[in-house]
Amino acid sequence: MSTFSELGLPDAVVTALARNSITEPSPIQAMALPDALAGRNVLGRAQTGSGKTLAFGLPMLNRLAGRSDRPAAKRPRALVLVPTRELAFQVVESLTPYASTLGLIVRPAVGGTPFNKQVDQLRRGVDILVATPGRLGDHLRQGTAILDAIEITALDEADQMADMGFLPEVRDILSQTKTGGQRLMFSATLDREVQSLVRQFLPDHVEHSTEDGRASVTTMDHYVLLVDRGNKDKVLAEIGARNGRTIMFARTKLGCDGITERLRAVGIPAESLHGGKAQNQRTRVLERFKNGRTPVLVATDVAARGIHVDGIDLVVHVDPPADHKDYLHRAGRTARAGENGTVVAIVLPNQRNTMRRLTSQAGVNARPVSVAPGSTELATITGSQQPTGEPLPDNNIRTERRFDSRPRTPRFDGSAPRHEGRPRREGSYSERRPREASHGEGGAPRRSSGGFRGRADYGSSPAR
Known part of the structure; x- marks a missing residue:
């Protein structure tokens, strides 16, 4: 060479x-x-x-x-x-x-x-x-x-x-x-x-x-983490509490904000990145993620396409990607420049066939592993730890209007509807981005189905 x-x-x-x-x-x-x-x-x-x-x-x-x-x-x-x-x-x-x-x-x-x-x-x-x-x-x-x-x-x-x-x-x-x-x-x-x-x-x-459009990075490990519906949020919180730089993917803007709020509620310094934020906000969030002040970034596919940050050693599919190309683009945030990286998908029972199809189309051999909160398998694959349970300040995470104080986010189970149609314009003048759906059926925001709701789940638990 x-x-x-x-x-x-x-x-x-x-x-x-x-x-x-x-x-x-x-x-x-x-x-x-x-x-x-x-x-x-x-x-x-x-x-x-x-x-x-x-x-x-x-x-x-x-x-x-x-x-x-x-x-x-x-x-x-x-x-x-x-x-x-x-x-x-x-x-x-x-x-x-x-x-x-x-x-x-x-x-x-x-x-x-x-x-x-x-x-x-x-x-x-x-x-x-x-x-x-x-x-x-x-x-x-x-x-x-x-x-x-x-x-x-x-x-x-x-x-x-x-x-x-x-x-x-x-x-x-x-x-x-x-x-x-x-x-x-x-x-x-x-x-x-x-x-x-x-x-x-x-x-x-x-x-x-260098490849045929399918996965080719040999330093990247892929896992499908099979979880019960009621445990998904707790598993996600323990992953968020790990040491290292982590990026999590959700399908919608409101989903990003909801996941971020829930993680911060149990002591995890997470921030969201999506098209609903002003450019100066997105720049500051990305800079804090780069310098390590924010170890967990929760992003939509559109916002994350420009994230080229070294040192991301874990990618988490919180919601299933829209297609195999999005799977590969998400996964491409880790194992950069010869580094090692891990990609995990949090999968509910009703999502297993979808994820099996996506990984097959992407050319990925993803090993299915059943995990639960506090399980050895979860800690071995992701380095998960017990959250502190101490809430962090809001830090201006919310960008959507709230009608009451209850958390309203798309479900972590991936049931938020996909956007259909052409992309809309973004920002001033005519730059465009795909529309990121933020509501469920009938325009009403959906709530997450079970899982952690703040420090009550973790406050008295010792850290591993």
């Missing part, structure tokens, strides 16, 4: 990579970088956590290195399109240390952040623009960004952009870039919509794949 130095990257970038202990390419980088650095169009298939950001970011830096002139006002030289705000911020954070060694400027353009600030940054000149389709579309319509100087474009998480309904905007954006410009596209799967995008905008491309 070639080193970054042998690939011909600028010395300053190679040195900066080495400072971060990155000396050898990951599999997808080793496959894609030679062709991308040679100026070819590249289609890369790899799961989250495989090193895709550098696979498209390093060719951009290499192409723009050594320029003596500054980028023209409103005309970035390179473009990265991503499906979510959080992913945009993390791409900027990942590329900036290496871009700065070359004197290149990387800036985000996403919804939920000041539009005029982005206008000013674009006017001053941007080398690499990292954008979500909705917000970039706003800039194009208002003439505050022009794409005729784009030399290289990258699409990250293309399948997720298709799932979120972004492809019309993506097509419009790509049609405004130079026809002969280089294009790099990365996707975990190649669904029909993604394939149509490839045919239209990725001519004469070279394809590289």
Whole structure:
């Protein structure tokens, strides 16, 4: 395998990579970088956590290195399109240390952040623009960004952009870039919509794949934890009390808030992340999760698609994912960059067939294990512990209006209905996200079915 130095990257970038202990390419980088650095169009298939950001970011830096002139006002030289705000911020954070060694400027353009600030940054000149389709579309319509100087474009998480309904905007954006410009596209799967995008905008491309869209990370263990309905909340609380960084997935915004409230009620420092929060709230929550102040993050699928945080060693499916692709994207939050990780699904008796089908489609061999609160099996698999039972402050967790003081959340048993239909707009201007259902049948919020209700269940129990 070639080193970054042998690939011909600028010395300053190679040195900066080495400072971060990155000396050898990951599999997808080793496959894609030679062709991308040679100026070819590249289609890369790899799961989250495989090193895709550098696979498209390093060719951009290499192409723009050594320029003596500054980028023209409103005309970035390179473009990265991503499906979510959080992913945009993390791409900027990942590329900036290496871009700065070359004197290149990387800036985000996403919804939920000041539009005029982005206008000013674009006017001053941007080398690499990292954008979500909705917000970039706003800039194009208002003439505050022009794409005729784009030399290289990258699409990250293309399948997720298709799932979120972004492809019309993506097509419009790509049609405004130079026809002969280089294009790099990365996707975990190649669904029909993604394939149509490839045919239209990725001519004469070279394809590289580290897997077939199914699970391939060998450092990740999968379990289906079979629980009785009345024990699910208690099992979840003991998992939340473990040592280490944990991310839990719920299907709805209201479900996230309800799970978070219940965990905090028994002493677990958890916070929720979903599209119902303002961007500055989401940024602060994610930062506290990154620095360890909040060890448990409860998130929806949409909000979590941009979470690329190292050190997450446990992923918990509180609600079953919508499909096998969501299972893989959730699981991809752990076992990143060669680390070990565990993925568990909390499954009730009526959900076993659904989870068996999902794991089979995802190519996952998930071992079923019956667990109960305080069981040895639960502690061995997840590192669960007894919660303190001491309630934590609300910490502004609630974002939904409450009609009384009782907890109202979608059920932990996964019975909240799935959203159907096209995604709706998110944030200011026209950035979009899928609608995250927050109520049960008839519009009324559902209550969780049994389980812990605060410190009464745990307050007098000794910690293990």
